[in-house]
Amino acid sequence: MKLYNFALYHETLLRSHCPSLMMMMTAWKRCCSKVLQSVIGSTGQQRTAANMCMSSPGPGDILNSDRRQVSIPEKRNHTTVIGRNANVCRIHGVVFRLNYGTRKSQVDAMSRTKQNWRSIAPCQRLISSQEIFQQRRGYLNCRQSSFLDSPLTRCFHSSSKRYRKDRKQPKERAEVTESTEEDRNPDIDLDSDVTYSEDEDEEYDSELDEEDLAEELYEEQVTLVTPKGGHKVVVVQPNVKWGAKKQHLTTGELMLAESVALVETLPHWKVVHTVLMSTKTPDKKTVFGKGNFQALTEKIKAMKDVTAVFLSVEALTGRQQKQMEEAWGVSVFDRYTVVLQIFKDHARTKEARMQIALAEIPYLKMRISEEVANLDQQRGGVRTRGGGGETFRELRKRVLKQKETAIKKALVRLKKKRDLLRSGRTKKEIPVVSVVGYTNSGKTTLIKALTGEERIQPQDQLFATLDVTAHAGQLPSKMTALYVDTVGFLSQLPHHLIASFNATLEDVRLSDLIVHIRDVSHPDTVNQKHNVLQVLSNLKLPQHLLDNMIEANNKIDLLDGESSVPEEDDSTVINISALKGTGLDRLRDVVEERLFEATDTVKTTLRIPMAGQQLSQLYKTATVQGVQVTEDAEHLDVDVIVGKAAFAKFMHAFKGKVRQA
Numbered sequence: 001m002k003l004y005n006f007a008l009y010h011e012t013l014l015r016s017h018c019p020s021l022m023m024m025m026t027a028w029k030r031c032c033s034k035v036l037q038s039v040i041g042s043t044g045q046q047r048t049a050a051n052m053c054m055s056s057p058g059p060g061d062i063l064n065s066d067r068r069q070v071s072i073p074e075k076r077n078h079t080t081v082i083g084r085n086a087n088v089c090r091i092h093g094v095v096f097r098l099n100y101g102t103r104k105s106q107v108d109a110m111s112r113t114k115q116n117w118r119s120i121a122p123c124q125r126l127i128s129s130q131e132i133f134q135q136r137r138g139y140l141n142c143r144q145s146s147f148l149d150s151p152l153t154r155c156f157h158s159s160s161k162r163y164r165k166d167r168k169q170p171k172e173r174a175e176v177t178e179s180t181e182e183d184r185n186p187d188i189d190l191d192s193d194v195t196y197s198e199d200e201d202e203e204y205d206s207e208l209d210e211e212d213l214a215e216e217l218y219e220e221q222v223t224l225v226t227p228k229g230g231h232k233v234v235v236v237q238p239n240v241k242w243g244a245k246k247q248h249l250t251t252g253e254l255m256l257a258e259s260v261a262l263v264e265t266l267p268h269w270k271v272v273h274t275v276l277m278s279t280k281t282p283d284k285k286t287v288f289g290k291g292n293f294q295a296l297t298e299k300i301k302a303m304k305d306v307t308a309v310f311l312s313v314e315a316l317t318g319r320q321q322k323q324m325e326e327a328w329g330v331s332v333f334d335r336y337t338v339v340l341q342i343f344k345d346h347a348r349t350k351e352a353r354m355q356i357a358l359a360e361i362p363y364l365k366m367r368i369s370e371e372v373a374n375l376d377q378q379r380g381g382v383r384t385r386g387g388g389g390e391t392f393r394e395l396r397k398r399v400l401k402q403k404e405t406a407i408k409k410a411l412v413r414l415k416k417k418r419d420l421l422r423s424g425r426t427k428k429e430i431p432v433v434s435v436v437g438y439t440n441s442g443k444t445t446l447i448k449a450l451t452g453e454e455r456i457q458p459q460d461q462l463f464a465t466l467d468v469t470a471h472a473g474q475l476p477s478k479m480t481a482l483y484v485d486t487v488g489f490l491s492q493l494p495h496h497l498i499a500s501f502n503a504t505l506e507d508v509r510l511s512d513l514i515v516h517i518r519d520v521s522h523p524d525t526v527n528q529k530h531n532v533l534q535v536l537s538n539l540k541l542p543q544h545l546l547d548n549m550i551e552a553n554n555k556i557d558l559l560d561g562e563s564s565v566p567e568e569d570d571s572t573v574i575n576i577s578a579l580k581g582t583g584l585d586r587l588r589d590v591v592e593e594r595l596f597e598a599t600d601t602v603k604t605t606l607r608i609p610m611a612g613q614q615l616s617q618l619y620k621t622a623t624v625q626g627v628q629v630t631e632d633a634e635h636l637d638v639d640v641i642v643g644k645a646a647f648a649k650f651m652h653a654f655k656g657k658v659r660q661a
């Protein structure tokens with residue numbers, strides 16, 4: 001090994017003067033690689049071992065100007081990378097950190113001399129540094145495919161217009177890439193070494209902008225893989241009976257029922273057992289106390305048909321998850337991953353998809369930090385500097401950051417579009433009513449009933465709606481209002497999941513009125529209301545919106561006696577059944593009344609002279625709803641909806657000639 005390392009140190013020299021020794025070394029190294037490949041799993045220790053051994057250049061190596069390298073086992077169509085920061089790669093699903101040991105002179109010599117390229121890698125091709133970005137993304141995101149198989153088509157450089165242009169023109173791509181490469185490094189002569197496989201050509205075809213990128217990234221993030229026969233899940237619900245973490249408004253049984261509903265929302269996931277387990281310390285590493293954890297482990301191990309455990313806590317750290325998986329012998333999921341997966345399954349629009357991708361980033365960041373901690377603990381290999389996991393973390397964090405920026409940018413663009421639409425609505429003075437509430441409370445059903453919109457399809461499912469949509473409906477005065485359907489809320493939902501929906505929840509913030517719809521037939525309705533109010537207060541809504549909010553007690557048709565939920569006198573609470581249509585007329589009246597208050601508008605009837613400019617003025621400044629000739633045939637009674645300021649101005653301008661009828 002020492003001889004080998006010595007040889008590596010003088011590799012360039014050896015390549016030209018002693019090819020047979022170099023070949024011997026290469027064969028030795030390949031042999032090491034193959035042995036490693038066969039034994040390497042995914043643990044940090046093995047990765048560290050791989051880092052140590054796969055540290056020397058040879059055929060098929062990736063080398064870059066950062067003086068870092070990685071060895072790739074022999075394979076057809078080797079990819080050779082020249083550029084910056086290609087310091088990590090993935091081989092057959094295993095991540096390798098690149099080694100710092102290669103000397104700059106070696107890399108430079110190889111980069112500059114075509115001869116060397118040929119001798120080292122006759123079947124390799126050179127790719128641009130933009131493509132390296134893609135490979136890094138490939139390493140980070142492609143969980144199944146190997147580094148070499150990952151597509152080389154995407155680029156993180158949003159500024160790299162040229163690259164995108166290349167991809168639009170696949171036939172001319174070879175020349176363009178050539179010149180691009182040469183521009184950057186005139187010493188490299190690429191004429192005969194640049195080859196492209198047909199597969200790669202296809203990948204270059206499709207147009208890709210940041211939104212597409214974000215969408216693709218969304219697809220590639222943590223996805224719960226359902227086994228062929230579906231998942232048979234045991235739901236474990238921690239029940240905090242004492243202390244500050246105790247949930248006062250709900251019970252362990254109700255929380256368990258919600259957890260079961262969550263799991264069963266995922267297609268082919270079936271709950272086969274449930275466990276309600278007391279804990280005093282839900283924040284502890286094992287969530288439960290020692291004795292309870294032991295008892296739980298025995299219980300789960302005795303359940304032979306189980307393929308996964310859903311532990312109903314907000315989010316598990318990577319270490320917790322690993323520890324539990326080792327103890328229980330099956331996959332373990334938390335609320336965050338399950339809810340995120342439901343969101344992914346249900347999101348239809350690009351905006352919702354991007355927001356979900358954004359929501360996942362903090363979770364991934366947390367996991368990366370932990371992985372790094374593990375790797376750093378396990379380092380100790382020769383010729384590694386800065387900690388085994390350091391580069392790994394930097395790279396992944398950088399990729400995540402780029403991704404975050406790309407998504408945020410795309411969201412800002414969409415927000416601008418939304419703002420335009422919103423300003424259009426404001427110009428037309430169409431009032432906006434946001435319908436919010438706990439998931440599955442009947443928001444979509446209510447909007448369908450109020451607007452008569454046929455296309456809306458309510459579903460008996462958690463998080464059926466993830467795309468915020470607006471639908472026009474008529475108020476009793478024939479005035480049009482826009483009802484906004486929103487994403488439902490859920491208890492113990494990590495706040496950044498909700499926060500990631502900020503762009504769409506902006507509509508709620510800017511609406512004129514909020515209707516909070518509750519499922520009063522649900523046994524946990526009080527806790528649900530509490531949760532919704534808490535989320536609304538976290539959204540920092542304007543106080544007047546919260547003060548003016550209407551509460552609609554939905555699904556009263558499911559209650560024993562329809563009067564079992566008392567309505568309050570001040571009409572802030574209205575009993576309805578969105579499905580049966582009960583109480584909707586009253587709700588419309590109250591909505592209109594509140595909208596007038598919120599928008600400083602009055603609805604009135606004005607008596608004006610038949611001859612004069614008053615009527616034309618009213619048409620200009622108010623919404624005229626009806627005109628009747630009075631009995632004396634000299635006046636008109638005009639029903640109008642008009643802003644308070646415009647009304648005062650009108651009355652002042654025609655003082656003595658007009659009055660309220």
Ligand SMILES: Nc1nc2c(ncn2[C@@H]2O[C@H](COP(=O)(O)OP(=O)(O)OP(=O)(O)O)[C@@H](O)[C@H]2O)c(=O)[nH]1
Binds near residue numbers: 488557
């Ligand atoms: N019996 C009864 N069922 C209702 C009523 N309103 C809604 N539902 C049912 O409740 C279920 C959920 O309704 P949705 O309108 O999809 O609820 P949502 O609040 O939009 O749910 P998410 O979008 O998932 O948050 C559907 O099966 C509806 O048919 C009602 O007044 N009475």
Ligand SMILES: [Mg+2]
Binds near residue numbers: 443444445485
């Ligand atoms: Mg809905």
